[in-house]
Amino acid sequence: MTGAIFDIVLCLLILAVALAAILGRDLFGSVVFFIVYGLLVALAWTRLGAVDVALAEAAIGAGLTGVLLVGAVARLRRGGVVEPTPPRPLARGAQMGICVLAAGLVGAAIAGLDPDAAGLTATVAQNLEASGVGNPVTAVLLNFRGYDTLLETVVLLVVLIGVWSLAEDRYWGGRPGLRQHAKPGGVLATYGRFLPPLGLLAGVYVVWAGTDQPGGAFQGGTILAAVWLLVAMAGLVDAPPVTARRLRLTIVAGPALFLAVAVAGIFMGGFLHLPPEHAKQLIQTIEAGLALSIAATLALLVAGPPQRGAR
Amino acid sequence: MTGLDTATLFAWCGAGLIGIGLYGFLANRHMLRRLVAFNVVGSGIFLVFGASGARRADLGPDPVPQALIITGIVVALATTALLVALVIRYADLAGRATLPEDEPGDDGKE
Amino acid sequence: MSIATLFTALMTTGGLIFFIAGSVGMLRFPDQHSRLHAMTKADNLGLGMIVLGAMAQAGGPLVVFKLALIWILAVAASAVTAQTIARATLPGQADPEA
Numbered sequence: 001m002t003g004a005i006f007d008i009v010l011c012l013l014i015l016a017v018a019l020a021a022i023l024g025r026d027l028f029g030s031v032v033f034f035i036v037y038g039l040l041v042a043l044a045w046t047r048l049g050a051v052d053v054a055l056a057e058a059a060i061g062a063g064l065t066g067v068l069l070v071g072a073v074a075r076l077r078r079g080g081v082v083e084p085t086p087p088r089p090l091a092r093g094a095q096m097g098i099c100v101l102a103a104g105l106v107g108a109a110i111a112g113l114d115p116d117a118a119g120l121t122a123t124v125a126q127n128l129e130a131s132g133v134g135n136p137v138t139a140v141l142l143n144f145r146g147y148d149t150l151l152e153t154v155v156l157l158v159v160l161i162g163v164w165s166l167a168e169d170r171y172w173g174g175r176p177g178l179r180q181h182a183k184p185g186g187v188l189a190t191y192g193r194f195l196p197p198l199g200l201l202a203g204v205y206v207v208w209a210g211t212d213q214p215g216g217a218f219q220g221g222t223i224l225a226a227v228w229l230l231v232a233m234a235g236l237v238d239a240p241p242v243t244a245r246r247l248r249l250t251i252v253a254g255p256a257l258f259l260a261v262a263v264a265g266i267f268m269g270g271f272l273h274l275p276p277e278h279a280k281q282l283i284q285t286i287e288a289g290l291a292l293s294i295a296a297t298l299a300l301l302v303a304g305p306p307q308r309g310a311r
Numbered sequence: 312m313t314g315l316d317t318a319t320l321f322a323w324c325g326a327g328l329i330g331i332g333l334y335g336f337l338a339n340r341h342m343l344r345r346l347v348a349f350n351v352v353g354s355g356i357f358l359v360f361g362a363s364g365a366r367r368a369d370l371g372p373d374p375v376p377q378a379l380i381i382t383g384i385v386v387a388l389a390t391t392a393l394l395v396a397l398v399i400r401y402a403d404l405a406g407r408a409t410l411p412e413d414e415p416g417d418d419g420k421e
Numbered sequence: 422m423s424i425a426t427l428f429t430a431l432m433t434t435g436g437l438i439f440f441i442a443g444s445v446g447m448l449r450f451p452d453q454h455s456r457l458h459a460m461t462k463a464d465n466l467g468l469g470m471i472v473l474g475a476m477a478q479a480g481g482p483l484v485v486f487k488l489a490l491i492w493i494l495a496v497a498a499s500a501v502t503a504q505t506i507a508r509a510t511l512p513g514q515a516d517p518e519a
Contacts, residue, residue: 048365053380057384072398159390
């Protein structure tokens with residue numbers, strides 16, 4: 001009973017915060033509400049028992065997307081671009097009608113679902129033994145539906161190239177973002193030294209634990225990306241030029257490793273086939289490579305296109 | 312299964328989020344606000360999808376939708392990053408963060 | 422009611438009061454920096470009290486340690502977040518490269 005009340009309150013809170021993020025008075029406030037919204041949705045995922053998704057939502061959906069949007073608001077403000085007034089038009093009947101209709105249709109579809117449909121849970125559980133890992137979500141991500149994940153890492157790579165290609169011509173090949181400075185001995189400079197060891201430990205642990213417990217390359221990689229962003233924000237390291245060979249090798253290593261294992265699978269039964277006796281080691285190798293590349297790619301996506309020369 | 316179970320509740324919450332996000336997408340002119348709305352619609356869809364796969368309390372949440380949703384969350388971030396870069400570049404060149412067809416009179420310039 | 426339960430109830434209630442104060446401050450204060458002040462100060466203390474309350478119910482030393490770690494990491498994270506937001510919203514801040 002207490003659980004049901006908690007869930008209902010949580011649902012209402014999520015809807016209210018989503019409304020605040022959509023209709024907030026100022027843009028910055030909207031973005032902050034969106035971050036809160038992401039954390040509440042992560043809480044909803046834990047209530048549903050989907051801890052892997054909760055980790056991904058909190059780290060990526062709320063955390064990195066939030067940093068990206070806060071940065072964008074600050075960047076527009078610096079560029080002198082302000083919101084047009086009034087910030088939002090009054091509710092228009094037809095638009096609201098369409099949205100209520102859309103939500104109602106989805107709701108009706110949910111009500112019409114077969115309550116006893118078993119889905120694929122049992123199928124995954126039966127084949128978990130052969131996947132080499134104990135976490136069913138990791139088994140789906142890296143074994144049963146490995147091609148999704150392989151293509152996803154390629155999507156990340158393509159998007160990074162897209163972001164870089166938005167650089168001004170004179171900065172092409174330069175360093176992403178602006179050089180960050182922090183007051184020596186200030187809060188950021190101190191935490192930029194204090195948090196990274198803990199962050200690295202947590203990131204590597206989440207990747208490693210992902211084979212048998214909630215976690216994995218994406219969640220762990222995001223933590224590692226956040227560590228790098230923090231250190232960069234504290235002015236302790238600078239972003240490398242996008243032409244740097246080591247940087248390019250880092251972002252390509254994971255997808256390349258994954259692709260190599262996938263191609264090697266052709267000789268053992270088919271593209272992306274992981275032989276059950278070696279599956280665990282192969283998945284851990286792929287995850288380690290992916291975590292490194294994902295961390296670098298996500299951090300660079302947040303840093304944005306090159307904005308200054310390579311020097 | 313009788314009454315309102317947790318999974319169905321959250322699935323309906325997701326349906327509500329799709330409606331709210333869609334409204335934000337239609338009603339807001341600022342492109343960053345539209346990007347926020349786009350992300351709300353996205354997570355609403357994820358919630359509908361994931362909660363629908365978690366209705367059998369005896370089996371636990373279905374791992375296949377979970378894996379697809381994690382992929383979706385990452386792709387949504389990648390899309391957002393590309394669109395943020397596009398909005399900033401556009402704002403640098405045009406001096407505003409709204410599209411001309413949305414607001415012929417008011418271009419948001421200071 | 423045992424001493425531990427009473428302690429938990431008191432601490433959780435106290436923590437919630439700080440959370441409410443912080444949230445009211447965030448919604449009512451006029452500018453971003455005083456809002457940040459309300460959020461970070463009140464919420465860190467509120468979370469600390471709730472963590473203390475939860476520790477009284479913990480099953481063993483490992484859980485107590487994890488709860489303490491949650492509080493320390495949350496405080497560290499809120500310090501970094503507050504700095505980042507404060508920087509992003511500094512009024513009239515010129516482009517540092519210009």
